[in-house]
Amino acid sequence: MMMMTTTQPLHSNSYSNPLLQFLGVAAWACLLFCTLQGQGQGVTAKSPSPAAPANTAISKVEDALNFHIYYGQSFKVIKNALDSMSYLLIQSNSRMAARTKYCTSRIKSFIIPLSNYSVATDSFPVSFFELLGLLGSFKGITTNGSIVSQCVLKLCEEGEIEMINRTEPQQFQQFAANFISSTDEAWACNFAAFLPSGEGAPLQRAEWIKYLGVFTNLEARANQVYTAIKENYMCLTRIAVSKATPVKPTVAWMEYNNGIWSFTKEAFKLKYVEDAGGENIDNSINKNTYNTSNSDDLDELHAILCTVDVVIDETQASDPINYTASTFIKNVAVEDNSCFAFLTNKSLWRYDKRLANTTALALDWSDGAISQPQLVLADLIEALFPTGNYTTTYLRNLSKEEGVVRINPEMCDRDSSTAMQPTIIPCE
Incomplete structure (x- = not known):
């Protein structure tokens, strides 16, 4: 497993000017890119990877304060200010995917789009996954006691979502990513924090759908939902x-x-x-x-x-x-x-x-x-x-x-493999 030395990652609230925010994040991502190049682990400016990102849509953070997104040619970087972690997301069809792995105190890498995922928490807003249409990849959960979604409850009842014992870390290794809503504990390399509740305004919290969309190459859907x-x-x-x-x-x-x-x-x-x-x-x-x-x-x-x-x-x-x-x-x-x-x-x-x-x-x-x-x-x-x-x-x-x-499983009246549509209130 590769270790990496970098400068202190930029926090999303380091600058009040949006242009400076962008330049700061871009500079950090450029540093990451150059460091990868210097270690022979990333694509180079002179000889770029032939693999382009799997999707052409990108997400821009409009309202949320605690995460930023940067796009490279075959990778993406999410900077999460709440857990001080940078997530390097590498496209599965790139040369970089086969030879790059990071798991440090500040950087974790994932191959995207995620093939499956689990949720390791007692309280997690799974409705974000429903809005993206990702329940088909939802394969593990530590408890269903905190779940209110009728369709997720139904999948748990039918055995489509496996119950995971959080005291047995090896059970989490089967998943491409394990999402958590806490920063209080030290987690394994394939754990990623999803923290919309850390924002201070309703729309800022809702915009975290873009955060998940980046992990799954579903930026277009995330943008569409958030805009609506x-x-x-x-x-x-x-x-x-x-x-x-x-x-x-x-x-x-x-x-x-x-x-x-x-x-x-x-x-x-x-x-x-x-x-x-x-x-x-x-x-x-x-x-x-x-x-x-x-x-x-x-x-x-x-x-x-x-x-x-x-x-x-x-x-x-x-x-x-x-x-x-x-x-x-x-x-x-x-x-x-x-x-x-x-x-x-x-x-x-x-x-x-x-x-x-x-x-x-x-x-x-x-x-x-x-x-x-x-x-x-x-x-x-x-x-x-x-x-x-x-x-x-x-x-x-x-x-x-x-x-x-x-709310009970019998109330799930839709195909859970498809994306749930947001409820739009008549407004005249």
Whole structure:
């Protein structure tokens, strides 16, 4: 196995100017190219490989901040800023493929397009693979307890996807690539990190479909899907702006844990609210937690909630099916709810509407909601500006006693070997 010495790879956020970003990545890739040439392991400028890339389409990163793509003649480089790894992807029909292998602390090489792959994680957005039409190559998984896709569940049930014991690393050697959604552990040479949840905005997360497309020579499909999703998302944003009033609805994302309430302020959630025409709770609220057993904390929490129009309760529940508005009211320790507009107007929500019909009760919020953010945005617009004639996908209204949708394999009503089409919300 070859080791390689390089300069420190460029991070995607090293430059604020897009031109400098491109030049920085290009310079790094050129260094890689020249190093390969110097070691006799790559193609040379004077005697190029006769093999051209298997596909002519390329992907350009438009919105995501944490990965960049560079194209060579018979290879591609993905620079992942979240795991500080560079993935050298070599076309299978090139001379470079037979003689080049990298597995260092900063560079890993793969032969593409991938012949098969597995997913080694307890929580992974497999819907990206569905949108690319890659379920036919999906051959291994460490657990199906976190899967919410009905078609992936069906493939697992039929034995098309093998269950892998993550404590036996040799089982992963049979796959061309093993995708993970964590950077906490040291993984083998054929492991690649896929981390859309590391982005701070909904569209940035969705654009990671291009990341997977590069591994499989499916750039054209990845571009098509992302363009459709982005255009629909932006159209819905314009609709939301047109609905907005001078006083925008105020939204609070909040979570309860062991007697403590806190307002969650993850960037992508705040962005959803802004794009839906709402306003997040005042950033001047600098207190992070509120103890319901402390009367002063409780009074302050109630005072803040009296200024809120929409609440999204993110409390983790071992039994989401039986989590109701009564559960929320009990946890918030309120007796007189007359000042709470979000209760009076029946706007108390949770994002656990779609969950797996398994013992783990995994939520599609951690899967399909990442790859198709336009559906989440449409849900939020309905929550902020209710019409009563739109059926939400991920949000359910506790105030109206809306239940959950339990996903099972029998619900797969399409040919899983074909690409799933993104759901486009009517936008006029």
